Amino acid sequence: MVSLPVHYPTASLRPHREESLQSGHLWIFSGALQQSPHWIEAGGLVDVKSSTGEFVARGYYNPQTDIAIRILTHDAGEAIDGAFFRHRIRSAIELRQVFEPEQTNTYRLVHSEGDGLPGLVVDRYADILVAQIHTAGMERQRSVLIDALMKETGATGVLLRNESQSRRREGLEVEEPAAAAGDVPEQVAVRENGAQFLVDPWRGQKTGFFIDQRDKRAALRKYARNKRVLDCFSYTGGFSVYAALSGNATIVTSVDISAPAIEAARKHFALNGLEPNDHEFLIADVFDYLERALRNGEQFDVVALDPPAFAKTQSARSQALKAYRRLNTLGMQVLRPGGILLTCSCSGVVGMDDLLGTLAQAARYLRRPVQLLESYTHGVDHPINLAMPETAYLKAVFCRVG
Numbered sequence: 001m002v003s004l005p006v007h008y009p010t011a012s013l014r015p016h017r018e019e020s021l022q023s024g025h026l027w028i029f030s031g032a033l034q035q036s037p038h039w040i041e042a043g044g045l046v047d048v049k050s051s052t053g054e055f056v057a058r059g060y061y062n063p064q065t066d067i068a069i070r071i072l073t074h075d076a077g078e079a080i081d082g083a084f085f086r087h088r089i090r091s092a093i094e095l096r097q098v099f100e101p102e103q104t105n106t107y108r109l110v111h112s113e114g115d116g117l118p119g120l121v122v123d124r125y126a127d128i129l130v131a132q133i134h135t136a137g138m139e140r141q142r143s144v145l146i147d148a149l150m151k152e153t154g155a156t157g158v159l160l161r162n163e164s165q166s167r168r169r170e171g172l173e174v175e176e177p178a179a180a181a182g183d184v185p186e187q188v189a190v191r192e193n194g195a196q197f198l199v200d201p202w203r204g205q206k207t208g209f210f211i212d213q214r215d216k217r218a219a220l221r222k223y224a225r226n227k228r229v230l231d232c233f234s235y236t237g238g239f240s241v242y243a244a245l246s247g248n249a250t251i252v253t254s255v256d257i258s259a260p261a262i263e264a265a266r267k268h269f270a271l272n273g274l275e276p277n278d279h280e281f282l283i284a285d286v287f288d289y290l291e292r293a294l295r296n297g298e299q300f301d302v303v304a305l306d307p308p309a310f311a312k313t314q315s316a317r318s319q320a321l322k323a324y325r326r327l328n329t330l331g332m333q334v335l336r337p338g339g340i341l342l343t344c345s346c347s348g349v350v351g352m353d354d355l356l357g358t359l360a361q362a363a364r365y366l367r368r369p370v371q372l373l374e375s376y377t378h379g380v381d382h383p384i385n386l387a388m389p390e391t392a393y394l395k396a397v398f399c400r401v402g
Ligand code: SAH
Pocket: 205, 209, 210, 213, 232, 233, 234, 235, 236, 237, 238, 239, 255, 256, 257, 258, 261, 284, 285, 286, 287, 306, 307, 308
C-alpha cells in the first residue's frame, strides 16, 4: 500500500531559523516566523517550512504565546493521530523499563519535551496515572491522549490535574482535578526503591509526590546510616524515610511548613516499619527552625535542603540566589565538622554553577572547607532533550563540610 503524503496548514520561517530545529529543538518563537498559518485555531496542527519552502517539521501552533509552535515530528510522512501518540507513549514506557516493579512502581511516564510530547506530563503511581496538559495543542488531543495512555499502560484510572495557572497564557481554563478515565482513589500505595509511600493524587503537591528525587534519596542512604539527620522541606518524608531505613540507630528530624505533609511523613514512617516516636516531626518555617537550632547549638551529621523553587522567572533570580546562600549558610552551621550536606535547587533559572556559587560563598563566609562529593540532575524518568538544556530544572549536590 502506498501511503498518501500528509499535509497540514503551513507556517514559514525566516531565513536560517530552521537550524535549531534541525538539531532537535522543539520550540519556534513567534519572532522566527515569516508567515503564520492562516485559519487555524489555537493548538491546531501545522507544517513548518523553511524560507526556501522545504518541509522542516510538524507541530502545533498557538498565536497567543511567545512559543508559537511546538514540534511533534521531523518526519514529513508521520501524521499526528492516535497511532502517533501511542507510538510516543510506547517509547516512553520502554525507557521506564529500567525500573523493577517490585522495587519501584512510581515514576514520571511522560516528561513533556524530553519524551517528544511537548505540553504533556504524566506521572505513574502504581496503576494510576496523573496527567497535566499545559498547552492548547495538547488540549486539542485530550481524548486521544487519555485513550492512548489507558490502552498502552494498562492503568486503571487517569486523573487530570489541569490546575496550573500557566494554562491561562495558552487560552485554556484552569480546572479542578478530575478523573478522565477509570477510577482514581483518594490514596494510592506506591513503592520507590523498596520504600512504601501513600500518595494523594487529588490534592498532593505537584502530582502527589516528588518523584524527581528518587535517585537523590537512594544516594542519601549511605551517608545517613546510624547518623543524626535533618531533612529540611521534607514534604511527606521522602528523604526522611530513606534515611531512617538506612540504619537502626539513625535519628531523623523532618521539617516542613505544611501540617498535612508532616502528618503524612509520620504515617510513612509507620508504614515502613519505623517507630515515628523515635524521630522528630516539626511543622515550621525552615529558616526560623535553622536559626533556632543554631542558637540552641544543635548539630547534625547530615543535612538535606530541598526547598521549593525560589525563582520562577529571570527577574526573581538574584533574590533567589540570596535565599539559596542564606539557606546553605544556615544548613552548614548546624552541620558538625565533617558532616554531609545535600543541597538542591528546582529553580529552572538557577543553574548548577549558580548553586555551587552559593555554596562557595557560604563556605568562604564560614571559613569551612567544602568537598564536592556527588552531583545530580534529573532521574532517568525525567529525560532532557539534548538540544533543549533550558528545560532542565533540578540540581542536587552532596558535599562534606569540614
Ligand atoms: N523533599 C521533599 C520535597 C520538597 S518540596 C520530598 O522529597 O518529597 C518543598 C517543600 O517545602 C514543600 O513540602 C513545602 O510545603 C515546603 N515549604 C515551602 N516553603 C517552606 C518554608 N519556608 N519552610 C518549610 N517548608 C517549606
